[in-house]
Amino acid sequence: MLDIKFIRENPEKFKKGLKKKLVDFDVAYLLEVDEKRRLKIKEVDDLRHRHKEHSDAIAKASGNERVEMIEKVKMEKQKLEYTAFELRTIEDEFQELMYKIPNLPLEDVPEGKDERENVVMREVGEKLEFGFAPRDYFAIAKDLGLIDTERAAKVSGSRFGYIKGDLARLEFALVHFAFERLMAHGFMPIVPPVIIKEEMMQKLGYVDTEKDKAERYFLPEDKMYFVGTAEQSLVPMHADEILDEKNMPMRYAGFSTCFRREAGSYGKDTQGILRVHQFDKVEMVIFASSNTARAEHERMIAIEEELMQALGIPYRVVALCTGDTAKPSARTVDIEAWLPGQNNGKGEYRETHSSSNTTDFQARRLNIKLRRTDGKLECAHILNGTAFAIGRMIIAILENYQQEDGSIKIPEVLQKYMGGMEIISADKKI
RNA sequence: GGAGGCGUCGCAUAGUGGCCUAGUGCGCUCGCUUGGAAAGCGAGUAGACCUUAACCGGUCUCGGAGGUUCGAAUCCUCCCGCCUCCGCCA
DSSP states (O other): OOOHHHHHHOHHHHHHHHHHTTOOOOHHHHHHHHHHHHHHHHHHHHHHHHHHHHHHHHHHOOHHHHHHHHHHHHHHHHHHHHHHHHHHHHHHHHHHHHHHOOOOOOTTSOOOSSGGGOEEEEEESOOOOOSSOOOOHHHHHHHTTOEEHHHHHHHTOSSOOEEOHHHHHHHHHHHHHHHHHHHHTTEEEEOOOSEEEHHHHHHHTSSSSHHHHHTSOEETTTTEEEOSSTHHHHGGGGTTEEEEGGGOSEEEEEEEEEEOOOTTOTTSSOSTTSSOSEEEEEEEEEEEOTTTHHHHHHHHHHHHHHHHHHHTOOEEEEEOOGGGSOTTOSEEEEEEEEETTHHHHTOEEEEEEEEEEOTTHHHHHHTEEEEOTTSOEEEOEEEEEEEEEHHHHHHHHHHHTBOTTSOEEOOHHHHGGGTTOOEEOSSSOO
């Protein structure tokens, strides 16, 4: 949610931002409702003030006088209740409008309509020459008996997978490695809840539309949502709190399973484990002040790149354009890993990381404040970014580290987390 | 899942229908005092919204949402959280 005062005082800036995000919104109408709302608040406050005074007077009166006063105040109360009801109606409409408004893009976000206008900032890492036709990760993994989606379909349905054997170990190697690196960068590792209250999901702004809701798993009996990322569990951790600028930035690294219904992607990426209903991820969440949020975002991107470089996987950094940036985000930068086995062995980039600066957008609805060193309060700035989406990192490793004989080399930095193992091969059957 | 108890200003506590514009203690901030410090004394110590150039002022918030009442921290209902006991359980 944006600050209505900002909108009221900077309507032109606001309109410009909305236009960049390709959001059609009647600003004049919002300001009209806001005006009505403020007048009605004044009216209700005044009526209530009088009502309180009269009630206090009753306490001091007695006998007939008292009875008469009560009768009179009863009449006034009806008027008050009706006016309060009018206010509530206006407030409801006002809030509904406010919830529709997306976060505004930062100035350095490239303007554009959709993902085709995203801007590649840089390509890093050398794409390997294999000397043979690099294969698709899924073919490699099936040959080695490391991914089983057929039995997963039997047990759970489509878009699930069993990740087996040395690949299961590789998952934990990745988690372990990510945790160690992130801790060195001042992150606190966290294993958060993966089921959260409806109230929190609403405040995060992830179930504002039917389309949003269709993407989430919901438990109606408990009125709870499964998280689609640890961010949804880590950000509301500080709901209704006032953080201290002295403790900023607060950096969290959450490991969680992520649940996604993939409602809008029927028929897309149906093979393998690239797009599944359930995967594990190490996610970064940072709480920062308005002064440092931007630098923290750069830092977060740098960490993502550091992790990719440590694994030796070529990637490119992509700045999402205004039209492709999600509602709560003011700026989003993705990392796409090079997957040499895709596109019939010609290779292609696929998204593995995404980091967003949501500025104070999420914090306002979740009521997360920050006490600045000068004593003033502001809404906290919140950022989130991927450290490792495990499934997709496994894919990237399988394709980039495949050998001609069908085995997989293990990236050097991960070997120590797998008991010194260097190669995953079909030799030992489990 | 069953029974009971509790949720008040940063912390601790008082408050069981109008004297609560929520008292007191601690903590914190500022000032006085002091060679300096402690103690002492004095003042201040939430947030949201409305109004204002600002000051002032008004409204709301005693876990949350409703309700009863002219009037609710206080009474009623539901929800959330915590604690104790029992049951179940990794």
